Amino acid sequence: MAKEITPRSTDYAQWYQDIVKKANLAENSAVRGCMVIKPYGFAIWEKIHDQLDRMFKETGHVNAYFPLFIPKSFLSKEAQHVDGFAKECAVVTHHRLMNSPDGSGVIVDPTSKLEEELIIRPTSETIIWNTYRDWIKSYRDLPLLINQWANVVRWEMRTRLFLRTTEFLWQEGHTAHATKGEAVEETLRMLNVYAEFAENYMAMPVIKGVKTANERFAGAVDTYCIEALMQDGKALQAGTSHFLGQNFAKAFDVKFLTEDNNQEFVWATSWGVSTRLIGGLIMTHSDDEGLVLPPNLAPIQVVIIPIPKPSPEIDEVVHKIMKNLKAKGITVQYDQDMKNRPGFKFAEHEMKGIPVRLALGQRDLEKNEIEVARRDTKEKFTASLDGIEETVAQLLLDIQENLFQRAKSFRNQKTTKVDTFDDFKALVDSDIPGFISAHWDGTSETEIAIKEITKATIRCIPFDQEEEEGTCVYSGKPSNKRVLFAKSY
RNA sequence: CGGGGCGUAGCGCAGCCCGGUAGCGCACCUGCUUUGGGAGCAGGGGGUCCCAGGUUCAAAUCCUGGUGCCCCGACCA
Numbered sequence: 001m002a003k004e005i006t007p008r009s010t011d012y013a014q015w016y017q018d019i020v021k022k023a024n025l026a027e028n029s030a031v032r033g034c035m036v037i038k039p040y041g042f043a044i045w046e047k048i049h050d051q052l053d054r055m056f057k058e059t060g061h062v063n064a065y066f067p068l069f070i071p072k073s074f075l076s077k078e079a080q081h082v083d084g085f086a087k088e089c090a091v092v093t094h095h096r097l098m099n100s101p102d103g104s105g106v107i108v109d110p111t112s113k114l115e116e117e118l119i120i121r122p123t124s125e126t127i128i129w130n131t132y133r134d135w136i137k138s139y140r141d142l143p144l145l146i147n148q149w150a151n152v153v154r155w156e157m158r159t160r161l162f163l164r165t166t167e168f169l170w171q172e173g174h175t176a177h178a179t180k181g182e183a184v185e186e187t188l189r190m191l192n193v194y195a196e197f198a199e200n201y202m203a204m205p206v207i208k209g210v211k212t213a214n215e216r217f218a219g220a221v222d223t224y225c226i227e228a229l230m231q232d233g234k235a236l237q238a239g240t241s242h243f244l245g246q247n248f249a250k251a252f253d254v255k256f257l258t259e260d261n262n263q264e265f266v267w268a269t270s271w272g273v274s275t276r277l278i279g280g281l282i283m284t285h286s287d288d289e290g291l292v293l294p295p296n297l298a299p300i301q302v303v304i305i306p307i308p309k310p311s312p313e314i315d316e317v318v319h320k321i322m323k324n325l326k327a328k329g330i331t332v333q334y335d336q337d338m339k340n341r342p343g344f345k346f347a348e349h350e351m352k353g354i355p356v357r358l359a360l361g362q363r364d365l366e367k368n369e370i371e372v373a374r375r376d377t378k379e380k381f382t383a384s385l386d387g388i389e390e391t392v393a394q395l396l397l398d399i400q401e402n403l404f405q406r407a408k409s410f411r412n413q414k415t416t417k418v419d420t421f422d423d424f425k426a427l428v429d430s431d432i433p434g435f436i437s438a439h440w441d442g443t444s445e446t447e448i449a450i451k452e453i454t455k456a457t458i459r460c461i462p463f464d465q466e467e468e469e470g471t472c473v474y475s476g477k478p479s480n481k482r483v484l485f486a487k488s489y
Numbered sequence: 490c491g492g493g494g495c496g497u498a499g500c501g502c503a504g505c506c507c508g509g510u511a512g513c514g515c516a517c518c519u520g521c522u523u524u525g526g527g528a529g530c531a532g533g534g535g536g537u538c539c540c541a542g543g544u545u546c547a548a549a550u551c552c553u554g555g556u557g558c559c560c561c562g563a564c565c566a
Contacts, residue, residue, distance in 0.1 A: 013560085032558070088565070123566095156565060157490070164566070237566060276566055308524035343526035361525060371525080489566090 005351075007288045012232040013160075019282055020161045023291040023352050033159035033166035037275070040352065041162075043299035044278055045169065049149065051201055051296075052171065052273070055193050061145040061173060066127050068151075069118035074126040078251040084218020085122045088155040090166075092118040120153040125219065125244070125270055128174045129252040136176055136266055138257050143186070144176040162279035163236075163489050170274035176266045178256065180245070183267035187243040190271040191224045194239035202277065203294040203404035204228050204284045205411050206238055207435070207484060209460030214444055217270075221245035227459045227484065229411045230283035233432030235459045235486035238280050241271035279489070284407050285376075291353030292375055294403050295396040302332040302392055303354045305345050307361030310336045314360055317385065321358070321370075324389040330396065350375060355399050356392055376402055411435070417482070424473050428454040428487065435459070435486050439479035441472035450474050456485045 005022060006014040020026055025041030037045065053063070069092065076082045096112030121127065128146075136144060149171045159165050173190060177183040191208060198206045206226035216223040220242035228238045249255070249265040256266055285292040295301050302325060306314045318334050325332045333354075335345050342359065349357055359371040370388055373380040376399045383391045414434025418424045427433055436456065440446060450473075451457050461483045472479050 017560095028558070030557085084565090152566090154565070157563080158561090158565090168566075170566075240566075272566075274566055305525095341524045341526090341528060343524085343528085345527090346525095347527045359525070363525075 005288055005290060008231065015288070016279075016283060017161065019286050019291055025278065025282075025291070026161050028161070031166070033156065035161050035165050037169075040299065041278065044281070044293070044297060045275060047297045047299060048201075048277055049171075052193075052197055053147075053149075055197060056147050056171075056173065059145075059189060059193060061147045061175075063148065064146050065148055065150070066121075066124050066131065068121055070121050070124075070127045072117045072119055074130055075119055077126060078219045078247055080247075081125065081219035081251075085154075089122055090120040090153045090155055092120065121150070122152055122154045123270075123272075124148065124150070124152075124172055125174065125248055126252070129248040129254060129268070132174075132176055132266075133252050133254045136254055136256050139178050139259055142176055142178045142256060142266065143182060145173075145186075146175065147171055147173040160279075160489075162275055162282070164276070168275050170272050172270060172272040175269045176249075176254070177268070178258070178264075178266065180267050183245075183269050184243055187222070187224060187241045187269045187271070190269070191226065191239070191241040194241065194271070194273060195226050198226055198228065198238055198277075198280075199404060201294065201296040202281055202284070203296070203400055203407060204238065204280055205404065205408040207460060207462050208464075209462040209484065211240075211460055212444070212447055212458045212483075214447055215458065215460075217242045219244060219247050220270075221247065225460050227435075227486075228280055228284065229414060229435055229486070230280070230489070231410070231432075232283070233414055233430075233434045233487070235435065235484075235488040236276070236280045236283070237459070237488065238277060239271070239273040242269060244268035244270060285403050286353065289347075289378070290351035292403070293353035293355060295355045295400045298353065298355050299331065300333045300352075300354050301330050301396055302356045302358060303349045304332065304334045304358045304360065305342055305349075306334075306336070307342050307359050307364075309338055313362070313365060317365065318360060321385075321388055325392060328389055328393050330389075330393065346373075356395055358388075358392070374399055376406075415484075418473060419470070421473050424450075424456075424485075425454055428456050428485075433487060435484045437482045437484055438473040439468075439470035439481070440483045441475045441477035441479055443475075446472060446474050450485070456487050459484045459486050459488060 005018040008015045023040065024038050026035045026037045029036045093114060094108045094112045095114060096109040097106045098109040100107040132144065135141060151167055151169050153167045155166060156164055175186050177186060195206050195208050198204045206228050208226055211223040211225055217240060222243040224241045225237055226239045228236045230236055246265040246267060248268050254266050255263045258264055281297065282291065285294065304318050304321065306318065322332050322334060353375060355375050357373040364370050368385045369382045370385050371380060372383050372391065372395065374395060414432060415437060416427060416434060417437045418427060424436060424438060427436055440458065447458055465481055467480050468482060470479050471477065
C-alpha cells in the first residue's frame with residue numbers, strides 16, 4: 001500500500017492526521033470526538049505510563065481509584081471549579097433502557113430517572129476531596145499523596161486525535177498537606193517530574209512557568225505548567241501542576257487536628273498529564289516520512305530486516321544479535337515477513353518511527369558487516385557485526401540526545417523577543433510564529449485584548465526569566481519581566 | 490454553536506447532473522516470476538450503495554425528513 005503522507009509544508013494539520021492514522025496510532029471511532037487508541041499507539045502510552053508511574057512512586061506517591069461518576073451536587077461545591085467545567089460535562093440522567101412500545105428499538109425508560117444526576121468526571125477533585133474528608137483527621141494522616149490513572153470526559157466543541165478528544169486517558173495526582181509551604185513544594189516537585197520526563201524521555205524541551213489568572217485551572221490558587229513548542233510554531237501545554245490552596249478543603253470541609261490540637265483546613269495540590277503527550281511527541285519530532293520516536297519511548301527500538309528475506313544463515317546471525325541486544329535491555333523485532341520486499345519494510349518501519357534499523361543480507365555476512373540506519377537523520381552506515389550491540393546501544397543514546405538537541409535548538413530559534421505591538425502582530429501572523437517573549441503590564445484586560453487581536457495567549461510566566469525593566473508591548477505601561485506568548489493547541 | 494464537506498467492498502474514491510439493478514485503485518486469497526528503498530503478470534473472493542418515507546414499471550441516482558462522521562472557526566488538557 002502506498003501510504004502517502006501530506007507534507008508538513010502543504011498542510012500541517014493534515015500531516016498530523018496522516019501520521020496518526022498511517023503509523024497506526026489511533027483512529028476516529030463511531031462516537032463523536034472519541035478515538036480508538038490502536039495497539040501501537042497504546043504501546044507508546046504504556047511506555048509513558050510506566051515511566052511516569054515509576055517517577056511518581058519514587059517521589060512517594062501511591063495509586064488509587066475513584067469513581068467515574070460524580071454526583072452533580074459535588075461539582076457545584078467549589079464555585080470557580082463548576083464555572084470552569086459546567087459547559088463541558090456529560091450527564092447521566094437515567095439508568096435503564098426498555099423496548100420502545102412501537103417496536104422500533106430501545107428507548108430510555110422514563111421511570112428510571114435518577115434522583116440526582118451523575119456527571120462523568122471531567123477531573124476528580126470533587127469526588128476525591130469528598131472522600132478525603134473521611135480519610136484525614138489528624139496531622140498524622142498527612143501528607144496524603146495519591147495518584148490515579150483514569151479516563152475523563154470533557155465535552156469539547158472541537159476535537160483532534162490525541163490533542164483534544166472528548167474522552168481521554170490521563171493521570172491525576174491529588175495530594176493533601178498540613179502546611180501551605182509543603183503543598184507549594186509538592187506542586188513544584190511534580191512540575192519538575194513532568195519537565196524531567198518531557199525532556200529525558202520524550203526528548204521534548206519544555207519551559208516551566210506559572211499561568212496567568214486567565215489561564216489558571218478552575219479552583220486553583222496557582223497553576224504551574226510545562227509548555228512545549230511544536231514544529232508549526234504553536235505551543236502545547238504538556239502538563240500542569242496546581243496549587244489549590246485551601247479551596248477544596250473549605251468546599252468539602254476537610255480539616256485536621258494539628259499537633260497542638262487545633263482544627264485547620266488542609267492544603268492541596270493536583271497535577272496531571274494526558275494522552276495529549278502523544279500528540280506532542282508526534283509534533284515535536286516526526287517528519288514527512290512518518291513518525292519519529294525517541295528511543296526512550298519507542299515500543300520497538302530496533303528492527304532487523306533480512307535481505308531479501310529470512311534464511312537459515314541470516315536467521316542464525318540475527319538471533320545472536322537479538323539475544324545480545326535484549327541482554328542490554330534493548331527491545332528488538334525481527335521482521336520475518338516473507339511476503340513484502342525490503343523496500344516496503346524500510347518504508348513501513350520509518351512510518352512507525354522505529355529509531356534504528358538493521359539490514360542484513362548475504363553480501364553483509366560475507367564481509368562480517370551489517371547496515372545500520374537511524375530514523376532521526378535518515379543516515380545509513382555499515383558496521384562490523386562484531387560488537388554490533390555496543391554500536392546500537394550507543395546509537396540509541398545518540399538519537400535520544402540528538403532529538404532533544406534538535407527540538408531545543410528549534411525552540412530557541414523560534415523564541416523571539418518583541419518590543420512593539422506591530423512586531424508582535426507581524427510575528428504572530430508569520431508561518432511559524434513560535435514563542436514570543438514580550439513585556440506585559442500584568443493585567444487581564446491587556447491579556448484578553450491581545451488574545452482578541454492576535455489569538456496569541458500568555459502560555460506562561462517562565463521561572464527562569466530574569467528581571468528586566470521595560471514597557472508592556474500592548475499598553476505601554478511599565479513591566480519588570482517578559483512573559484511567553486504563543487498561539488496554542 | 491456558526492460555516493463547509495462527506496456517508497457506495499477492509500481503506501481511498503468514481504458513478505448521481507441525464508433513473509435501467511454497481512465500478513476503479515490499494516488491501517485480501519491462489520499460482521508463477523521476483524526480492525539491497527514502497528514488485529510484475531494471471532486468476533479469484535468480497536457491497537443491506539447511512540436510515541426512513543415518497544415518486545416510478547424500475548432508485549446508489551429524483552423528492553422529503555432524519556442521522557452519523559470529518560474539516561475550518563469561537564471554548565478547553
